[in-house]
Amino acid sequence: MNTEPTTLLQGTLDLLILKSLIAGEMHGLGVSRRIQQITGGTFVVKPGSLFPALHRMEEQGWISSFWGESENNRRAKYYRLTKAGQKQLEVETKRWGRISWAIGQALEAS
Amino acid sequence: MPLFVKARSFLRNLFQSRRVEADLDQEVHAHLEMLTEENIRAGMPPKEAQRAARIELGGIEQVKEQVRQKRTGNWLPSVISDCRYGLRQLRKNPGFTAVAVLTLALGIGANTAIFSVVDAVLLRPLPFEAPSRLIAIHEGIPKMGYPKMGFSPPDLAIFAREQKSFSAIGTFRNKPVNISGRDEPERVMAARVSSSLFPMLGVEPMLGRTFASDEDTPGHNVVLLSYGLWQRRYGGVSSILGQTIDIDRQPYTVVGVMPQKFEFPLPGPDDNGSPADLWVPMAFLPAELQGWGGSYLTSVVGRLRPGITLEQVRGSTEPLAREVLASYPAALTKTFRAAELSISAFPFQEDVVGSVRTLLLVLMAAVSFVLLIACANIATLLVSRAATRQKEIAVRTALGATRLRLVRQMLTESLLLALGGGALGFLLAFLARNFILALVPSSIPLPRHLSLHAGVFAFAVGTSILAAVLFGLAPAFRLSLTSTEGHLQESGRSATLSRSHHRLQGFFVTVEFALAFVLLIGAGLLIRSFGKLLETNPGFHPDSVLTLNIPLPHEAYPQEAQIRSFYRQLLDRVSTLPGVQSVGLSNDLPLNAREMVSMAIEGRGDAESETPQAICQSWVMGNYFQTMGIPLLQGRWFAPEDRVESQPVTIVSLAAARKFWPRENAIGKQIRWGVKAPWQTIVGIVGDVSQGPLNNPVEPHVYRPYSQLPGPFLEEDPFGDWHAMNLAVRAQVNPAALTSAVVADVHSLDPDLAVASIRTMTEVISSSFAGPEFNMVMLGALAGLALFLSAIGVYGVLAYVVVQQTHEIGVRMALGANRHDVLRLILGRGARLAGIGAGCGLAAALALTHLMKGLLYGVSAIDPPTFASVLALLTSIALLASYIPARRATRVDPMVALRYE
Structure with a gap:
């Protein structure tokens, strides 16, 4: 649990965050756990990477934040996808599709 | 739209930073608590759960710092905080700050002042269309x-x-x-x-x-x-x-x-x-x-x-x-x-601008050398100070500061110093500019008034920034290498690091000495030139001689007879004034002979086929030679019998006699103007007189009696100076005291005449020294400043070395080294630094001094005595500056030093 099983590709973290927020608004820990879940435990995002990414994406207008109550009645900061964020997700998804296809080709070639 | 979002974030980060920070703090804390709860739910005991959560989070402050670094416009608050922090650091060390700012103010001020002149003269286009x-x-x-x-x-x-x-x-x-x-x-x-x-x-x-x-x-x-x-x-x-x-x-x-x-x-x-x-x-x-x-x-x-x-x-x-x-x-x-x-x-x-170009470029080089030395000095101070800051840096590194961030912080401090020095320097240049220009002798064609416009201001700012990078970069870089582990422990000393500090400082001091050496050579060459100039015999006795220019307006004195009669009467009147020893007239005075003619020599083949010789010519009247103290070496003076209708006669200078009749006696030989004029007989040979600045070689000169100047020439006067004769008066006591009496005599003959250029010959001579003297004083002052700064530099480094190595010295002394050995150890280090510096300086000087050939007189650009004396001077100053810390080292008490740890 202390080391990331796989180093995240540049830009992949953004994609994963956007993808996990599709399911609805959630706080930082929620995003982190969601990513862990949807990647089958392959990616564990540490707070040191997660929070800078969340704040950067908020400043880019892809996600917005608000203070809400957590499951255990705790004040927590929630994030939700904006319209720009949804558009960005499409862009990132397409880009990712191209990259994974290209890498797959490259790996098969050898 | 994204731009709008970004701008909003920027403004929010900037103006609501407290709220943004509080939000972040809450968010990270909430995250930590949620992690803890999650662990408890998973069955961990509460203490264990909290520990695991902290490990997963990886440090609240580090996470917050990582978020901050990603924020839009994060550079601005951090620059402001860098500045605030830097100012606090500088305030904490007022001594260091004052020395650094003043040194920089002198360096940048001098550069700005010289640059404003260079800009006005060499860089700014002439004030005309295209x-x-x-x-x-x-x-x-x-x-x-x-x-x-x-x-x-x-x-x-x-x-x-x-x-x-x-x-x-x-x-x-x-x-x-x-x-x-x-x-x-x-x-x-x-x-x-x-x-x-x-x-x-x-x-x-x-x-x-x-x-x-x-x-x-x-x-x-x-x-x-x-x-x-x-x-x-x-x-x-x-x-x-x-x-x-x-x-x-x-x-x-x-x-x-x-x-x-x-x-x-x-x-x-x-x-x-x-x-x-x-x-x-x-x-x-x-x-x-x-x-x-x-x-x-x-x-x-x-x-x-x-x-x-x-x-x-x-x-x-x-x-x-x-x-x-x-x-x-x-x-x-x-x-x-x-x-x-x-x-x-x-x-x-x-x-x-041709004539001042060399001077300006030499001065510009000299002031930039001084600034470089000042920068090297501040760099050594910064390195010394770095030793005391290693702990602080280690703490900052531990709290998540990156190396780039640390270098930036250090450079911000340097920049604050440099801008402070630059502002003060610009102020100095602004206040002193007209004062300095007033020192420029009139013989050097520089503008008398300068405006410090935006370009000059930009130069001062640019120089400050460059200086900050020059003196700040190496120490900042070195300091950022500080390792976290060693310095968080109690003992803040690391022998290897202080050794590398010494090497860095040694390098700076070497550079200082090299630059100072070049400057001293430049100044030394100018001093030697000036000495040669003072030794130069002008060929006349300037003491007690008053000269006045008395121009007769062409239109008021159209006739030959009027002109001759006016000057004749003037000579008669002035010679009878009390206190006057002798009096004469000439169209040109020594050090300012302008009239040139081409001369042909009798009996030298076909005169027309030969290139006529260009030669200085002066027309004299009365006892001009005796008044100026020009000696007659052979033959006779002009006499009243030498009239316009008698045989034309001439007196030649020794240089002319030697050049044109090297193996013959010139007396009795004949010369003439160009190819048509009547032959003139040489009746006398007089001593050589400098025609121009004393640093120009003496040219052959011929003198003619004014009485034999042909009437039509005199009336036409194409050059305008046969109507504007100079009166020379040798006084028994004080020549200047005769001025009013002589002017009164002029006005008694014609009250409407303007008398010009009233000067004693001593003044004429000293004004001809003014240009070289100015060059010498300017470069000498800059070289002196450079030497002083270098001496402070080597002193500072050695003093630091002694403090740092008190322990080592104590050990050496405890093991039997005597005071003499310690003295030699420290002095040797100083001498080595100065020696290497002087060696590099010697090579640079040999390569550079020929550029200032135009300013030299009578010495070669690689004059060995100058090089030898500069080397001796630099070495002794370096040893002197090293001696004080060396003495301190010998007083180290081995017992105290060993306990010092």
Whole structure:
């Protein structure tokens, strides 16, 4: 649990965050756990990477934040996808599709 | 839309930083608590759950710092906090801050001041329309020793007609004149200019008009006033237009006043380089236009036609020179062809500033060396200070500061120092600029007033930033290498790091000594040159001699007899004044001989086939030689019997006798002007007298009796100085005290005469020293400053070394080293640094000093005595500066030193 099983590709973290927020608004820990879940435990995002990414994406207008109550009645900061964020997700998804296809080709070639 | 979001984030981060920070803090804490709860739910005991959560989070402050670094506009608050932090650091060390800021203020101030002069003289284009298209054109007779002169009037007419490179040609020529009427008669500088000159330069008059092209012919007495003269003498009223003023007793109508800032001719060139108080039309007289082969005195500037380059002009001058030569009278053609009459072209700006270029570049190099030394000094101080800051850096690193961030923090501090120094320096330059310019002797053509405009300010700011990088980068980089582990523990000392500090400081001190060495060599060469100059025998006795220039206006004294009689009576009157020992007249004075003639020697083959010899000539009257103290070496003085109708006689200088009659006696030999004039017999040989600045070689000189100056020549006076004789009076006691009595004698003969250039010969001599003396003092002061800063540098480094190595020294002494060994250890380190520095400086000086050859006199650019004495001086200063810390080291008490840990 202390080391990331796989180093995240540049830009992949953004994609994963956007993808996990599709399911609805959630706080930082929620995003982190969601990513862990949807990647089958392959990616564990540490707070040191997660929070800078969340704040950067908020400043880019892809996600917005608000203070809400957590499951255990705790004040927590929630994030939700904006319209720009949804558009960005499409862009990132397409880009990712191209990259994974290209890498797959490259790996098969050898 | 994204831009809008970004801007909003930027503003929010900037202005609501407290709320943003609080939000972040809450968010991270909430995250930590949720992680803990999650762990508890998973069955961990509470303490264990909290620990695991903390490990997963990885440190609250680090996470927050990582978020901060990703924020939009995160640089701005961090720059502000860097600045605040830097200021606090600097305030904590007021001694260091004061020394650094003052050193930088001196360095940057000196650079700004010199740069403002360099900018005004060398960089800023001449204040005319499209100045880069203006070309100065010269005639030259290289074989006679004149590679670069003005144009003679008939040559100019042909050149102007035949040339195809220039769309306009302007001509000008200085001429001192008397103005009279209204107030006291006054001698002022005038310039004759062609009507084309001002339109070509693109300058408009402030009032009235400039000259019309029909005024280029004689007979139009019109004048343009300078703003200064208009204000000073004519009260600055616009009704002056259309009024007449008397110039050399002729009425001239004022047609215009030029703008306040307009200065022409531009100061700088030896010929026609005096800004005029008034301008009159060039209007060559018919006699001038027939004056072939003489009067090469008119300066010519042309504006290039579009598409024509200077190279094309240079390619076209040879046929033009041939064309000019072809129009010479047959008697002269051969001579001037043999002497290779030529035409050459230079950018006008280069022509104007040529003479001060070397001086300015040398000064600029010198001040930048001083600034470099100052930077090296501050760098060594910073390195010393770094030792005490390693702990602080280690803490910052532990709290998540990246190395880049640390370097930036250090550089911010350096920048604050440099900008503080720069601001103070700019202020110094601003306050001192006119004071410094007032020290510049008039013989050096520099502007008398400077404005510190935006460009100069930008230079000061740029220099400050550059300085900050120069002195801040290496120490900052070195400091950022501080390892976290060692310094968070109690002992903050690391022998390896302090050793590398010493190496860095050693490097800086070496650089300082190298730069100081070069500067000292430069100053030393100038001091040696000046010493040689002082030793130079001018060839006359300047003490107790008063000289006055007494010009007779052409129009008031048109007849030969009037002129001769005036000067005769003046001599008689002044010689009877009490306190006067002897008195004489000459058209030129020593150190300022202008009249040159070409001379042919009898019996040297076909005179026409030979190149005539250019030679200085002066016309003298009364006891001129005795008054100046010029010794008669052989033969006789001029006598009253040498009259216009008797055999022409001449006295030659020793240099002339040696050059033209090396194995014969010159007495009794005959010479003449050019190819047609009557032969003159040499009756005497006198000692050599310097004709120009003392650092120029003495040229052959011939003297003629004024009484034998042919009447028509005297009346026509093409050069204007046979009407403007200089009176020389040798006094029994104080020459200056005679001034009023002599001027009264002049005015008793003609009350309207203006007496000009009243000076003792001692003043003339010292003013001829002024230029070299200024160069020497300037460079000497800068070299002294450099030496002082380097001495402080080596002292600072060694003092630091001694403090750092107290322990080591203590051990050595405990093991039996005596005081002598310790002294040698520290002194040896100082000597080594100075030695390496001097070695590098020696190599640099050998490569650089030839650039200042133009400023030297009588010494070579690699003068061994200068190099040897500078080496000795630098070494002894370095040893002296090392001695103080070395002495301190010998007083180390081994017991105390060993406990020091």
